[in-house]
Amino acid sequence: VSESRAEAGVGDEQAEIALRATEGAVAGGAAYADARVVARRWSVLTARNGRLESLQDGDDIGLGVRALVDGASGFAASPAVTPGEADRLAAVAVEVARSSAALAWPTRFEPPEPREDAVRAGRCEIDPFAVPLEQKLELLEACDAAMRAERDVNVSFATLDFLSEERVFVSSAGSRLRQVLVDSGGGLRAIAVRDGRMQQRTFPHLFGWHANRGGWEVVEAMELEQNAARIGAEAAELLTAPLCPEGPATVVLGGSLAAMQLHETVAHALELDRVLGMEAATAGTSFLTTDKLGRYRLGSEEVTVTVDPTTPSALGSFFFDDDGVAARRSTLVERGLLVDYLSSCDTASAIGRSSTGCSRAESWNRLPLVRITAVDLEPGERSFEDLLGDVDSGFLLDCTRSWSTDDRRVTFEFAAEAAWEIESGELRRLRRGPIYRGVTPEFWQSCDGVADRASWQTYGLGRCFKGQPGQLVRVSHGTAPARFQGVELLAG
Amino acid sequence: VEAPETQLDGLAEEVLRRASAQSDESELGVVRGERALTRFARSTIHQNVVEQTLELSLRVVRGARIATVTTSRTDGEALDDLVERAVRIADATPPADDWPGVGEPTADTIRDAVSEATVACGPAERARLVGIACADLPAETLAFGGVMTSASEHLVANSRGLFRTQRRTAAEMRVTVRGRDRSGAAVRVSPDVRELDAAELTREALAAVRLPGDEVTLPPGDYPAVLSPPVVGRMLELLSFVGFAASRHAEGRSFVRLGEPLTAPSISICDDGHDPAGLPVGFDVEGTPKQRVELVRDGVAAGLLYDRRSARRAGVGSTGHAVPPDVGDDPHAANLFMAAGDRSFDELVGELARGIWIRHVHYVNILDPAGATITGVTRDGPCLVEHGVPATRVREMRFRVGLVELLRTAEAVSRERRLLPQIRPGSVCVPGLRVPAFRFEAPAGA
Numbered sequence: 001v002s003e004s005r006a007e008a009g010v011g012d013e014q015a016e017i018a019l020r021a022t023e024g025a026v027a028g029g030a031a032y033a034d035a036r037v038v039a040r041r042w043s044v045l046t047a048r049n050g051r052l053e054s055l056q057d058g059d060d061i062g063l064g065v066r067a068l069v070d071g072a073s074g075f076a077a078s079p080a081v082t083p084g085e086a087d088r089l090a091a092v093a094v095e096v097a098r099s100s101a102a103l104a105w106p107t108r109f110e111p112p113e114p115r116e117d118a119v120r121a122g123r124c125e126i127d128p129f130a131v132p133l134e135q136k137l138e139l140l141e142a143c144d145a146a147m148r149a150e151r152d153v154n155v156s157f158a159t160l161d162f163l164s165e166e167r168v169f170v171s172s173a174g175s176r177l178r179q180v181l182v183d184s185g186g187g188l189r190a191i192a193v194r195d196g197r198m199q200q201r202t203f204p205h206l207f208g209w210h211a212n213r214g215g216w217e218v219v220e221a222m223e224l225e226q227n228a229a230r231i232g233a234e235a236a237e238l239l240t241a242p243l244c245p246e247g248p249a250t251v252v253l254g255g256s257l258a259a260m261q262l263h264e265t266v267a268h269a270l271e272l273d274r275v276l277g278m279e280a281a282t283a284g285t286s287f288l289t290t291d292k293l294g295r296y297r298l299g300s301e302e303v304t305v306t307v308d309p310t311t312p313s314a315l316g317s318f319f320f321d322d323d324g325v326a327a328r329r330s331t332l333v334e335r336g337l338l339v340d341y342l343s344s345c346d347t348a349s350a351i352g353r354s355s356t357g358c359s360r361a362e363s364w365n366r367l368p369l370v371r372i373t374a375v376d377l378e379p380g381e382r383s384f385e386d387l388l389g390d391v392d393s394g395f396l397l398d399c400t401r402s403w404s405t406d407d408r409r410v411t412f413e414f415a416a417e418a419a420w421e422i423e424s425g426e427l428r429r430l431r432r433g434p435i436y437r438g439v440t441p442e443f444w445q446s447c448d449g450v451a452d453r454a455s456w457q458t459y460g461l462g463r464c465f466k467g468q469p470g471q472l473v474r475v476s477h478g479t480a481p482a483r484f485q486g487v488e489l490l491a492g
Numbered sequence: 493v494e495a496p497e498t499q500l501d502g503l504a505e506e507v508l509r510r511a512s513a514q515s516d517e518s519e520l521g522v523v524r525g526e527r528a529l530t531r532f533a534r535s536t537i538h539q540n541v542v543e544q545t546l547e548l549s550l551r552v553v554r555g556a557r558i559a560t561v562t563t564s565r566t567d568g569e570a571l572d573d574l575v576e577r578a579v580r581i582a583d584a585t586p587p588a589d590d591w592p593g594v595g596e597p598t599a600d601t602i603r604d605a606v607s608e609a610t611v612a613c614g615p616a617e618r619a620r621l622v623g624i625a626c627a628d629l630p631a632e633t634l635a636f637g638g639v640m641t642s643a644s645e646h647l648v649a650n651s652r653g654l655f656r657t658q659r660r661t662a663a664e665m666r667v668t669v670r671g672r673d674r675s676g677a678a679v680r681v682s683p684d685v686r687e688l689d690a691a692e693l694t695r696e697a698l699a700a701v702r703l704p705g706d707e708v709t710l711p712p713g714d715y716p717a718v719l720s721p722p723v724v725g726r727m728l729e730l731l732s733f734v735g736f737a738a739s740r741h742a743e744g745r746s747f748v749r750l751g752e753p754l755t756a757p758s759i760s761i762c763d764d765g766h767d768p769a770g771l772p773v774g775f776d777v778e779g780t781p782k783q784r785v786e787l788v789r790d791g792v793a794a795g796l797l798y799d800r801r802s803a804r805r806a807g808v809g810s811t812g813h814a815v816p817p818d819v820g821d822d823p824h825a826a827n828l829f830m831a832a833g834d835r836s837f838d839e840l841v842g843e844l845a846r847g848i849w850i851r852h853v854h855y856v857n858i859l860d861p862a863g864a865t866i867t868g869v870t871r872d873g874p875c876l877v878e879h880g881v882p883a884t885r886v887r888e889m890r891f892r893v894g895l896v897e898l899l900r901t902a903e904a905v906s907r908e909r910r911l912l913p914q915i916r917p918g919s920v921c922v923p924g925l926r927v928p929a930f931r932f933e934a935p936a937g938a
Contacts, residue, residue, distance in 0.1 A: 044817070044818075046817065046821075048821065049743070051588070051590070052585055052586060052588070053817075053821070054560070054817040055558075055559060055560065055581065055585065056560065056562070056816075056817050056818065057559065057560070057561045057562070057577065057578075057581055058549075058561060058562035058563060059562070059563050059564070059565070060547070060562075060563065060564035060565075061564060061565065062564060072537065072540070073538075073539070073540065074540050074541075074615075075539075075540065075541040075542070075543075076541070076542045076543070077541075077542070077543045077544065078543075078544040079544065079545065079546045079564040079565075080544075092542055093542075095615065096528075096540045096541070096542055096615045097540065099540065099614070099615035099616050099618075099619050100530070100537040100540045100615070100619060102619070102623075103532070103535075103536050103537045103619060103622060103623060103626070104536060104537055104538075105532075105533065105534070105536040105537060105538035106536070107538075132584075133581060133584040133585070134584055137584075137585070137586065154743060154744065155743045155744075155745065157821070191743075191745070193743070193744040193745060196862060197862060198744075198745060198860075198861060198862040276533075277533045277534050277634075277636065277670075278531075278533045278538055278539075279533075280533060280636040280668055280670060281531075281533070281636040281637040281638065281666055281667070281668040281677065282638075282666075284854065287938065365543045365545065366541075366543070367539060367541050401859070402857045402858060402859045402867065403857060404855040404856070404857045404867050404868055404869065404890075405855055405869075406854065406855070406869045406871075406888055406890075406936040406937040407854045407855070407869070407871055407888075407937070408937055408938070410937055410938045411869075411890065411934070411935070411936045411937060411938070413867055413890060413933075415859055415867075435859070437890070437933075437934060439938075468529055468531055468539075468638050468640065469527060469529060469541075469543070469640070492859060492860065492865070492892070
């Protein structure tokens, strides 16, 4: 069984309908309008304990229209992409905007220079929807068996996940854009249970999930089957491993844990809508207030953070964002100094800057928000082995088990799945239950090394949640293992 | 929900007719609805959205080989494609030896759970509520939050003749009031938008803002504590997630030992999709009518949640708690209730000689599912209570507590309950609690 991803496309007629919606909104009184038609096709397979637990195969298509009227914004969306529905949505978006006018946030939306692009297609060497289902099931079965070869692993999950998305963007400012992106990935979870104790190992990281932009070749590169046996054995070993000691310690975060640390304490804190208070009632605000821009030292000289949605394989990459801004690389933290935010056209103009191109909507049915896209911790100059080699006594922590921050992202606590003692530069015994906590700027200022590009890779997060109604957006972080001094290490 | 039921009837009949010709069993789920939301920040509206949704989910069974496919498209070509895709995928999957079959029709009557006021609520009414929430705020304070309404129609039909529909509505409002160095918050959910009292929500949020004096930082340690309903609600949601799904229980991943004491005797917990005090849900995505499941009865672990597959494995009937795979791997309690107690909420606080009143929590996550141990931070107005009186604002704190231990030692339960939204789909209706020891680990925020 194999299929073509071409089934999930947006036709020229539907692109014209999007244009009609923007024209309708402008005719109705909007100073600016844009519209998105998004068609998605997905397939998610999950094996649990040796059985195919679920196989989600789906598609959807819809139209979303945004209108700005007298400084107020309105948004309306529908799964019906028809001329009549476009007219209705345009009228609703304008009406909704008008209803806000008396209390409206003073939106200054400065659209980008209009562009007309031909179809821009992301990297995809092997169409994942054309790979036979039987082949995918065989891989899941093999992974599951490898994890459960360990006697104490009595719960196992193996997942494959594919998404194809075509997005057409048109605006009353004159932009006509179209992009096709394909994601492929999967992951593993091995859970060992014995005598009321439970230990989990995941691969490659959080939730046992990872994806990159690309086709089946992404799955092949993950070496799922080879890693299944390893994490099964580690989960079982953790059941009897000694508890991680507590106290200040030198800690090396593995790449995936560094990615989550970056995600929660830096990337979210850099979202300009959050900084401006737009998420205060739900996800919270940020300690990186605008008065700190250009003068606040968030991290050490080792810490440079960029946003780069032009990275071809990164899950957070794209050709244009949902304001129609072309993807581009920006530096956010320059050798520890805060120099820019993740922003959209309206939030950037609120502080007199240009958008960094981070306006993203989950799909056709959601209003674009400032989102993490592809936010990276730039690699350092020393090898991973060198970073470990300097450590007389410390711990290497791997894979996120739990994570939590306060509502300004200034303090945090993370738990890792596993810790390995580092003695005289060598990895030694496995320890269970590591937890660490800290104050975000103090923690990043204690960073005295990020490993070099040889161990730098991108980690995809499939369910970054934000906003109301909640939007789950796919994002990514490029990171390498990073070393921190004087970390408050706990256990539990 | 504008479209009349007959349109969904016809759509279901059309899909099942096409699917039945090529399968041994088939089952269709349809969700159609409209959701609207007005969000505000700094006492101004910054988001205003209306979204219509439609999703068809078709499951076909061919000789114990099963596939489920979904689409938002309803034209004839799309329906043909839906069925053809399902059949093709089913034939490539291995037979499911634990497939319980699609649900049988029963005589259950499912009533709509609809407020016509919520259906009719438009952007002007939402803006009016926002205006009330933002009016008459003290100097140097601003309001943040949102008003959400949704109206949806749910249908499950299958080749055995099961056919169920239900219309549902929900309305939710949250208000956070922030001053220079302080904040308070309140949230409500109801099927009826008229139950959202914007002025009352703002008053509740302001109560935390108006606490006198400077903030104090408490040393880490165990503190007697009163937990407001939003705190209890979040904890109950997590407790249910890690403990009450039959599938997790069967895998040895749950702390629940049926028939054994689990919490204080004053605590009873159930999931009930039909209780009008919640957001009623008549049936699950498999069409099984929601059963009222007593999870904890007078402190004793009493029940688990099943979908059709976990029920088949256990040799029992489904309790109607199936969810789609994108919501979770296990049966889910979407209508949680904790029974009311015998104290007023004011008495919970008034009887506290010295301790902490925690109104809200933030970013709570599970540290150890085996013991239901969680961590998170307090938010929006924790305060120190002395001699039964809220005395001083307390700096936010990171906590780590074992939920089972917390509920086992609960001293008092309030009569008043609040209906609150879950983070996952559903609602939770809970009282306030007083506990003798709530573990603060470290200061949070700044």
